[in-house]
Amino acid sequence: MDIKTVYLGLNLRNPIVIGSSGLTDSPDKIKRLEDNNAGAVVLKSLFEEQINAETHRTVNGGINDYPEAYEYIEKYTRHKVLEDYLNLIAESKDSVEIPVIASINCVDDEEWTSFAKDIEEAGADALELNISVLPSDPFKDGKDIEDMHFKITEKVKKTVSIPLSVKISYYSAGLAKLIYNLSASGNVRGITLFNRFYNPDIDIETLKITSSNVFSTPDEYTLPLRWVALLSGKVDADLAATTGIHNGISTAKQILAGASAVHIVSAIYKNGFEYIGEIIKEFENVMINHNFATVKDMKGKLSFHNMNYNRAYERIQFMKYFGGIT
Secondary structure, eight states: BBBOEEETTTEESSEEOSSSSGGGSSHHHHHHHHHHTTEEEEEEEEHHHHHHHHHHHHHHTTTTTTTGGGGHHHHHHHHHHHHHHHHHHHHHEEEEOEEEEEEEEEEESSHHHHHHHHHHHTTOOOEEEHHHHHHOOOOOOOOHHHHHHHHHHHHHHOOOOOOEEEEOOOOOTTHHHHHHHHHHHOSEEEEEEEOOEEEEEEEEEEEEEEEEEOSOOOGGGGHHHHHHHHHTOOSSEEEEEEEEEEHHHHHEEEHHTTOOEEEEHHHHHHHHHTTHHHHHHHHHHHHTTTOOOOOHHHHTTEEEEEETGGGGGTOOOSSSHTOOOO
C-alpha cells in the first residue's frame, strides 16, 4: 500500500500537511512533526499586521519623543521581522527532509512581491499566498476583491520560480468561477479551500467583544468537501482541503472527493504531535477496506464527475430528506 502523493509538484510521503499555525513556528516543532510522520508543513504566516504591530510596540517603547525616527524604526522593524522569518525557513530546511512551504498573508498586491524572492532564496520549497479578505464593505464591488487575487498571484509569479499556492475564503458570489480562473491563469500550482477566519463573539456578562471557535470542529469538513468534489475534475491546480479535518476518515473523504492533500491544525493542537500517526493509521484502514493500493487509485473516486449521484454535491435544499415530514 502506497500513501505517497504529489502536491504542488512536491513528493509527499503522505497527504497530511500541517497547516500554517503556531505548530509550525520553530525548527524544533517542525522536526517533531517530521518525526511523527507529517507529509509536509506550511510555516506560520508572515503577516503585514505582525510587522505593523512590532513597529508600534517599538515606537511606543521609549523613543516616541522623536517623531522623525518613526520611518527609520519602521524600516528596521520590517527588516528584523522578515529576517527572523527567513531564518525560520533556512533552519527548518536544515533540520528536516519533508517539504517546507512558506506562507505570507496578503491584504494587497503591493506588499509581498519583494518578500517572495527573499523567501525563495532562503530555501522554501513552495510559497502559500494566504489571501484573507472579508468582503464587508457595501460600497466595494465584489469583482474588485476577486481581482486582487489575480494581481497578487501574477506579481509574485513573475518574481519567483518555486511553486505557488493560494489559500482563499469561501466568501465569493462566483466561487467556482474564481477557483477555475485562478487555476487557468497558470500563476498557481495549488489552491487551498478554505481560510478559517477569526470569529467574533459577544460576552453577555461583560458586554465586550471576544473570540469564538478558535479551533475547528470535526463536522466542518463538509464545506471544503463539497467544493473539492465539485471542482477537482475541472481545474488543473492541486486542491488541498482544510478546516474540520480531524481524523483519517475525513482525510480519506477529501482524497476521494479529489483533494491532493489536506491541511490539519486543530486536531494536532488538541491531541498532540503523536496524533498524526493515528490519522495515518485510520486513513490506511480505509484504503485497506476498499482495496485501494495507492492514493492515486482513490483520488477523485467520488468527485462530482465520477459518481452516479453527482447532483448530491449541488443540492442546497433539504427537500430530499424532509419532504415527507408533515
